[in-house]
Amino acid sequence: MQVGSVCTRQVVTIDAGSTVAxxxxxxxxxxxxxxxxxxxxxxxxxxxxxxxxDSARFPGFGLGSWSRAVDSTRLS
Structure with a gap:
C-alpha cells in the first residue's frame, strides 16, 4: 500500500502570524x-x-497564552 492511497487530500492551512486560538x-x-x-x-x-x-502546551486555554502567534511556538 502506498502512502498516497491513504493520505488526506484536503490540506488545511493557517498563516504563520495567526494565534494559537x-x-x-x-x-x-x-x-x-x-x-x-x-x-x-x-x-x-x-x-x-x-x-x-502543540496547542496542549497552552494550559487552561487562557486568553493570555492563546493570543500568542502560531509562529512563536515550536513548529515541526
Missing part, C-alpha cells in the same frame, strides 16, 4: 489534528506544521 478553532472547524503553517501571503512557502499536541 485561531489555530485551535480552525482544527475544530475542519476536524483535523494538524495544520500546515504557511508564511503570510505565500501559498507555497511552508513554515511548518502545527499539531493539536
Amino acid at each position: 485561531e489555530a485551535a478553532c480552525r482544527m475544530r472547524d475542519h476536524p483535523v489534528g494538524s495544520l500546515v503553517v504557511k508564511r503570510a501571503g505565500q501559498l507555497s512557502s511552508l513554515a511548518g506544521v502545527f499539531r493539536d499536541s
